[in-house]
Amino acid sequence: MKRYHPLLVSIHWIVALMVLLALLVGGPALAELENSDPDKIFALAGHMIWGIVIGTLMIIRLITRFSTQTPPEADAGHAMLNFGAKLAHWGLYLLIFGMVGSGLGLALSADLFAISFGSSAATLPLDFKDLTARQAHGLIANLLLLLVALHLLGWAYHQFIRKDHLFRRMWFGKRAE
Ligand code: HEM
Ligand code: HEM
Numbered sequence: 001m002k003r004y005h006p007l008l009v010s011i012h013w014i015v016a017l018m019v020l021l022a023l024l025v026g027g028p029a030l031a032e033l034e035n036s037d038p039d040k041i042f043a044l045a046g047h048m049i050w051g052i053v054i055g056t057l058m059i060i061r062l063i064t065r066f067s068t069q070t071p072p073e074a075d076a077g078h079a080m081l082n083f084g085a086k087l088a089h090w091g092l093y094l095l096i097f098g099m100v101g102s103g104l105g106l107a108l109s110a111d112l113f114a115i116s117f118g119s120s121a122a123t124l125p126l127d128f129k130d131l132t133a134r135q136a137h138g139l140i141a142n143l144l145l146l147l148v149a150l151h152l153l154g155w156a157y158h159q160f161i162r163k164d165h166l167f168r169r170m171w172f173g174k175r176a177e
Contacts (some may be wrong), residue, residue, distance in 0.1 A: 105133035
């Protein structure tokens with residue numbers, strides 16, 4: 001098996017784009033907006049939908065990952081690096097689910113679904129910063145950003161130093177050897 005399943009490949013790239021946008025653009029812009037800003041509720045609704053779509057795609061991706069054949073483990077040339085890559089890949093799944101979980105926790109603890117999507121007349125708290133789920137969401141966002149940067153470094157190492165065309169495994173094409 002030379003490549004990942006095309007569904008896994010598609011979801012890898014869609015989720016990569018969606019997560020990077022949420023981490024670098026959407027999330028920080030949302031956090032900048034004061035809760036008293038009239039645009040905040042609309043922005044919250046958009047970010048929550050975006051995050052839930054990421055979570056749903058990740059569940060489909062995980063099911064595809066376990067139910068399809070994957071290429072043999074890539075060789076980075078050192079047992080420690082190979083172990084690190086495996087750890088990083090599962091870490092990416094874990095942290096993304098951590099983002100979605102803490103986001104949902106935050107939404108539930110501040111009643112954001114009723115405020116953003118329902119007809120609730122309740123208003124937003126002054127800010128979210130004292131909520132544990134908010135603190136976790138911010139912390140996990142930083143960890144995820146760090147791990148994505150490491151993941152990119154891993155890719156660059158394979159691409160430019162080992163020159164083993166690892167990228168092809170996460171792209172479309174003939175899968176059989
Ligand atoms: C937020 C962004 C990203 C996330 C969350 C992510 C996540 C993952 C995960 C979890 C895997 C392991 C395969 C699996 O089990 O599904 C993987 C593999 C891979 N990713 Fe990413 N990725 C991201 C961005 C990128 C980018 C920007 C590149 C390249 C420029 C890239 C290149 C690859 C390659 C080449 C593989 C295959 C590695 C192998 O065959 O061992 N990824 N990615
Ligand atoms: C992988 C998915 C997600 C990513 C990458 C993401 C990313 C972010 C980032 C980067 C921030 C700003 C953090 C900071 O500056 O400290 C943020 C804030 C926030 N996110 Fe998410 N998020 C995701 C999913 C969700 C979900 C599913 C929900 C709710 C259902 C949610 C609700 C929120 C809320 C309420 C805030 C706080 C805004 C504020 O402080 O005013 N997020 N998110």
